[in-house]
Amino acid sequence: MSDSIPSYFLLIEDDDLDILRENLLYEETVPAKLRVENTTHQIEIGYRGSYTRKFRKRSYTIDFDEEDYFFGARKIHLNAEYRDPSLIRNKLSLDFFQDLGVLSPNTQHINFYRNGVLKGVYLQLESVDDLFLKNRNLPFGPIYYAENNDANFALTRDDKPKKSRLSGYYQACGTPSDDDLLREFITNINTTPPSEFTEKILQYLDINKFFSWQVGAVCTMNNDGFTHNYSLxxxxxxxxxxILPWDYDATWGRKVSGGIMDHTYVPIGGKPGNKLCYLLLEVPEYRKIYREKLEEILETKFMVNYMEDKVLTLHELIRPHLLLDPYKKNKIDIFDKEPDVIFQFIRMRNDFLKNQLKLLV
Known part of the structure; x- marks a missing residue:
């Protein structure tokens, strides 16, 4: 086997593995060991995701002992990418956001073994937490994960009042007083009169960075990325x-189920359920900023010429390992066609968005 991607070796007792299986839908963790190269780490491991826990190939969250950080991280995520026939969409997306200047988790593909048995190719994702900030020399600040569709920057969901302003958010790091600041932010989004909104929002939001994120979300077409699958x-x-992206496997023309998603599915302004996106684009000067950012990316980065080497390099990197993946090796014919699927999506999505730019005038 090629050594072009690292191998991680999980050592876990059968009884502990049974505990995870018996508590499949709960946030249960058990002790285990993880060997990477010549170092063995003491860890806690549990399943991650929601509906993905029922797949044959499951994803994991791994917590390291506080005195035994793993490459500067106390937590990592191992995604099975089970429904993505290419296994590269998540990484391709998060790398794309970095190209746009958006804070985004680092990722890499690995081979994952459990008790000596190869479980296949996984994608390792960096956790977005205080160490994420420290590793980038960024100022400390609270971080929230948008866990579900309640994180839509509105006071309601499906026309029903939410339980609280913070519904849909989980605080990854910060203090209770930080909750007050997020609550205040969401309150002002929803209660500020239109005549005051243009100036008021500048007190809470980095407009330029938000629009760079929105450009990335709209181009890659993550339908779920507007009301969850992000961090604040x-x-x-x-x-x-x-705002930071998170979990971008259902992108580049594929649905969460793995099926083809029509290239027109997500509007040029993003998913209508995101109230902040909607209100910002109601302001002519902000709409102009967004249009100019999107126009530039459509001419420079969201193009086959720019993405081709990135796609093919990732595809060629993991292909020999996929041939040994017990869950994916029988689908190598589909895998081999995926670059063309992604390139066709880029062409069609690019044309669609260019034709829709008139809506942002």
Whole structure:
């Protein structure tokens, strides 16, 4: 086997593995060991995801002992990418966001073994937490994960009042007083009169970084990325919120189920359920900023010429390992066609968005 991607070796007792299986839908963790190269780490491991827990190939969250950080991280995520026939969409998306200047988790593909048995190719994702900030020399600030569709920046969901302003959010790091700041942010989004909104929002949100994120979400077409599958970080120096992408496997023309998603499915302004996106694009000067950012990316980065080497390099990197993946090796014919599927999506989505730019005038 090629050594072009690292191998991680999980050592777990059968009884502990049974505990995970018996508590499949719960946030249960058990002790185990993880060997990477010549170092063995003491860890806690549990399943991650929601509906993905029922797949044959499951995803994991791994917590490291606080005195035994793993490459500067106390937590990592191992995604099975089970429904993505290419296994590269998540990484391709998060790397794309980095190209746009958006804070985004680092990722890499690995081979994952459990008790000596190969479980296949996984995608390792960096956890977005205080160490994520420290590793980038960024000011400390609270970080929230948008866990479900309640995280739509509105006071309601499906026309029903939400239980609280913070519904849909989980605080990954921060203090109770930080909750007050997020609550205040969401309140002002929803109660500020239109005549005051243009100036008021500047007190809470990094507009340029938000629109860079929106461009990435719209181009890659993550339908779920507008009301969850993102993180919020409040920079303690600027006192402004920034938004980060998270879990972008259902992108580049594929649905969560793995089926083809029509290239017109997500509008040019993003998913209508995101109230913040909607309100920002109601302001002519903000709409102009977004249009100019999107126009530039459509001419420079969201193009086959720019993405081709990135797609093919990732595809060629994991192909020899996929041939040994017990869950994917029988689908190699589909895998081999995926670059063309992605390239066709880029062409069609690019044309669609260019034709829709007139809606942002």
């Amino acid at each position: 970080y409040r920079n303690s120096e600027t006192c402004l919120f920034e």
